Amino acid sequence: MSKTKEHSETVAPNGVPPQGRGAGPVAPPRVSARRRRPGVIALSLALIAAGGAGVAVLVLQVGHRTQVVTVVRDVQVGQVLTEQDFGEASVALDPAVKAVRADALEAVVGKRAAVExxxxxxxxxxxxxxxxxxxxxxxxxxVGLKPEQVPATALVPGQRVQLVRVPAQGEEPKEDAAQKSIAGRAVKASKAAPGTGIVVVDVATSAADGPTAAAWVATGTFRLILDAPQDGS
Structure with missing residues (x-):
């Protein structure tokens, strides 16, 4: 074989030697797999599970509704309650909220309103x-009270009060007066009347003191004072 032929077999036209006939495909470079952390996987699964549980609890709370009694018209303190005073509503009731359930309405009818x-x-x-x-x-x-006679503390049903006798204008004080004060209990207080600001307080007194208290109110010779709360009241 001539040197020219040998040279043509070993050198390609572009000057780059050809690959051997028996050479296989070139393997790609090996990339090492990233090491997985079991702790991170466990934490991810826990967060997914907790989120699903939270959504489930929220759905249950929203879906759980209770039939309760609602007030549909004004009811005064001490008024006897009737079915016409109430309606029903379905609400998602917070455990901290105390409400009469609709199935207990019959136990309410016939009783009295303790508040307005x-x-x-x-x-x-x-x-x-x-x-x-x-x-x-x-x-x-x-008992009608002028604006300057109304206590700053709001009167509530059951509040213990006293009616104190005061001399009328131009009247000489009598030290030997048989009775100077009457104990009572506030039952209801109205809102201030427009224009005059007078507040009417219903005061429960003993039957023996009622006429005397009414006479003091008629002449305006009284003052209403609040007693300090007693233990357990």
């Missing part, structure tokens, strides 16, 4: 009483 009830509110057990706000042996005396 307003339409649109839920009825709470504490707003209902089986006792009359004016007890046997008592009388109810309406």
């Amino acid at each position: 009830l307003k339409p649109g509110s839920l009825l709470a057990p504490s707003q209902v009483t089986k006792d009359s706000l004016v007890k046997p042996g008592e009388q109810l005396v309406p």
Whole structure:
């Protein structure tokens, strides 16, 4: 074989030697797999599970609704309750909220309102009483108070008060007066009347003191004061 032929077999036209006939394909470079961390995987699974549980609890809370009693018209303190005073509503009730359930409405009817009830509110057990706000042996005396006589502390049903006798204008004080004060209990207080600002307080007194209290109110010779709360009241 001539040198020219040998040279043509070993050298390609572009000057690059050809690959051997028996050479296989070139293997790609080996890339090492990233090491997985079992702790990270476990934490991810735990977070997914907790999120799913939270969504499930939220759905259950939203879906759980309770039929409760609502007030549909104004009810005054001490008024006997009737079915017409109430309606029903389905609400998602917070455990901290105490409300009368709709299936207990019959137990409420016939009792009295312990506080003034307003339409649109839920009825709470504490707003209902089986006792009359004016007890046997008592009388109810309406007491009108001028703006300067109204206590700054809001009067609430059951608040213990006293009617104190004061001399009328130009009257000489009598030290030997047989009675200077009358104990009572506030039953209801109205809102201030437009223009005059007068507030009417219904005061329950003993039957023996009722006429005297009414006479003091008629002449304006009294003042209403609040007693300090007693233990357990």
